[in-house]
Amino acid sequence: MGTTSGYEIAEAAFADIESFFLSTVNFQINRELYVKSMKGNAAITGSGKAARVRLSYEFCNYELSALEDYIFILTIICHELAHYLNFHNEYKDETELDSVALESRADHFGAQILMVLITFGSKTTRLMKQVDAAINPTAITKSIGKSLRSIYDEIYIIGSSELYPEPKLRVGISIAGYLSFYHRYFGSLPEQFTISFLLTVVREGNLSGLLEGFDESQQESVVEKITSAHTQLLERFPLMISGFKEKFGYFLTSRFDASENDRTKHRMMLEKHVSEFELS
Numbered sequence: 629m630g631t632t633s634g635y636e637i638a639e640a641a642f643a644d645i646e647s648f649f650l651s652t653v654n655f656q657i658n659r660e661l662y663v664k665s666m667k668g669n670a671a672i673t674g675s676g677k678a679a680r681v682r683l684s685y686e687f688c689n690y691e692l693s694a695l696e697d698y699i700f701i702l703t704i705i706c707h708e709l710a711h712y713l714n715f716h717n718e719y720k721d722e723t724e725l726d727s728v729a730l731e732s733r734a735d736h737f738g739a740q741i742l743m744v745l746i747t748f749g750s751k752t753t754r755l756m757k758q759v760d761a762a763i764n765p766t767a768i769t770k771s772i773g774k775s776l777r778s779i780y781d782e783i784y785i786i787g788s789s790e791l792y793p794e795p796k797l798r799v800g801i802s803i804a805g806y807l808s809f810y811h812r813y814f815g816s817l818p819e820q821f822t823i824s825f826l827l828t829v830v831r832e833g834n835l836s837g838l839l840e841g842f843d844e845s846q847q848e849s850v851v852e853k854i855t856s857a858h859t860q861l862l863e864r865f866p867l868m869i870s871g872f873k874e875k876f877g878y879f880l881t882s883r884f885d886a887s888e889n890d891r892t893k894h895r896m897m898l899e900k901h902v903s904e905f906e907l908s
């Protein structure tokens with residue numbers, strides 16, 4: 629097993645995301661790395677051309693050698709990428725509810741981005757293999773469960789505030805995000821796959837006790853808020869749905885609910901892609 633750093637993981641993730649955009653769009657993730665004395669380890673800041681992802685000095689220097697730690701670090705990066713790709717820093721949140729809505733979306737979309745990167749990101753998958761040459765889908769699912777537990781303990785609980793969904797709910801939202809990826813990937817959620825994925829994540833992360841007793845009072849208003857905030861942002865930033873290469877855009881678009889027809893069309897395209905891949 630080799631080691632890698634937070635910096636290398638971030639650079640691989642940024643390059644992979646940029647590669648998903650059409651070259652005509654020339655999309656770049658602005659970043660400011662090795663930031664000394666910043667609050668927290670990762671954030672987005674600035675607006676317009678100055679918008680950027682910031683990662684702390686300690687975060688970039690962090691060395692790791694286990695797959696679950698890789699996914700832990702990547703999850704933090706993907707949460708910020710979700711804010712960045714959805715132009716959240718262009719949205720003025722005025723209330724706690726605004727903030728909870730945007731953070732919920734960043735957890736959910738971030739989980740989707742994570743799955744896209746570990747499935748299709750050429751630089752990310754290469755670096756993951758460098759850390760653990762024996763990776764396979766089961767090992768990855770187990771690591772997702774373990775890392776989600778660490779995220780809960782070290783990030784969601786410790787960073788808990790009125791501006792975020794409650795920690796337990798963030799775990800549920802993340803799992804929903806992983807499944808949203810598979811929903812798009814398969815075109816539907818095959819029951820057997822879904823159950824085995826969920827059981828593995830919950831078991832490995834020792835998460836079963838967390839997935840109950842949510843505070844439901846905010847739920848409905850948060851969902852409404854997510855939709856209204858993103859409808860506004862989409863009008864101002866069409867790149868959120870139009871800048872991607874077709875194959876990847878389907879997974880990263882902010883068009884929340886693709887029609888049944890779109891999903892079928894995409895599934896056929898992916899199947900063709902995968903079959904060509906096996907032949908070559």
Ligand SMILES: [Zn+2]
Nearest residue numbers: 707711731734
């Ligand atoms: Zn956030």
